[in-house]
Amino acid sequence: MSQAPFSEVLRNATRDDHAAAENQDYLVALLAGRLSPEGYGAMVAQNHFVYTALDRVSRTLADDPVAAPFVLPELYRGEALARDLETVYGPGWRSVIEPSAPTLALVARIEHVAAWPGGYVAHHYTRYLGDLSGGQFIRRELRRIYGYGPDGGADSYRFDAIGSIPHFRREYRARLDALPAGEDERLRIVQEARLAFRLTTEVLADLGRTVRAEPAA
Numbered sequence: 001m002s003q004a005p006f007s008e009v010l011r012n013a014t015r016d017d018h019a020a021a022e023n024q025d026y027l028v029a030l031l032a033g034r035l036s037p038e039g040y041g042a043m044v045a046q047n048h049f050v051y052t053a054l055d056r057v058s059r060t061l062a063d064d065p066v067a068a069p070f071v072l073p074e075l076y077r078g079e080a081l082a083r084d085l086e087t088v089y090g091p092g093w094r095s096v097i098e099p100s101a102p103t104l105a106l107v108a109r110i111e112h113v114a115a116w117p118g119g120y121v122a123h124h125y126t127r128y129l130g131d132l133s134g135g136q137f138i139r140r141e142l143r144r145i146y147g148y149g150p151d152g153g154a155d156s157y158r159f160d161a162i163g164s165i166p167h168f169r170r171e172y173r174a175r176l177d178a179l180p181a182g183e184d185e186r187l188r189i190v191q192e193a194r195l196a197f198r199l200t201t202e203v204l205a206d207l208g209r210t211v212r213a214e215p216a217a
């Protein structure tokens with residue numbers, strides 16, 4: 001049995017996948033201020049489909065002993081993403097968004113793992129802990145670049161209901177470390193988190209191909 005805390009195992013095993021996601025042209029252009037508000041909205045729209053699926057699966061797992069510590073309604077992103085989309089596209093936002101092929105693949109995978117609590121945790125970790133980590137930096141940059149106020153625009157990275165984010169992240173890692181999973185199951189969860197990163201990277205790569213960015217200075 002490996003004695004390393006599972007949160008560390010996960011973090012180390014996904015380090016390269018994280019770098020691949022973070023370095024996508026789309027995100028680089030976004031954070032360099034080279035995308036229009038609608039160009040940014042294209043990612044928010046894809047996130048809307050992904051988190052609607054993740055939040056829906058969360059609700060189905062609320063009574064599962066393995067998944068329950070991760071089923072935290074204060075993390076649900078559906079309403080915040082809707083506010084952000086309304087800020088970018090106006091009240092008719094629902095009629096201008098559609099899922100890309102990579103988004104449909106990620107959503108299908110999230111729905112598939114609803115039957116496997118460990119797999120659900122892998123996707124939960126990849127997206128929510130990401131939003132609570134680098135996402136906080138992204139939010140500050142979005143507010144600076146697009147001038148969004150405290151409400152709407154970058155709310156999907158805002159987690160008022162959880163209190164101190166560093167404290168929450170520590171508790172989250174403790175929940176990962178306490179997962180009742182043997183060595184084989186841990187390995188499967190690590191593989192699923194890597195898949196979650198890769199599928200997310202595909203979504204970003206697609207955005208990089210379809211969203212027009214201003215040339216780098």
Ligand code: HEM
Nearest residue numbers: 010011021022027125126127129130133134135137197200
């Ligand atoms: C430009 C985009 C991104 C930036 C600048 C960024 C930055 C960061 C930083 C600085 C951390 C470490 C925070 C800390 O330990 O205090 C982090 C953690 C994390 N990020 Fe990102 N990130 C980006 C994109 C992403 C994406 C697209 C995903 C998901 C596919 C993601 C998932 C994660 C996860 C799961 C963690 C937690 C790692 C752990 O501690 O176990 N990040 N990110």
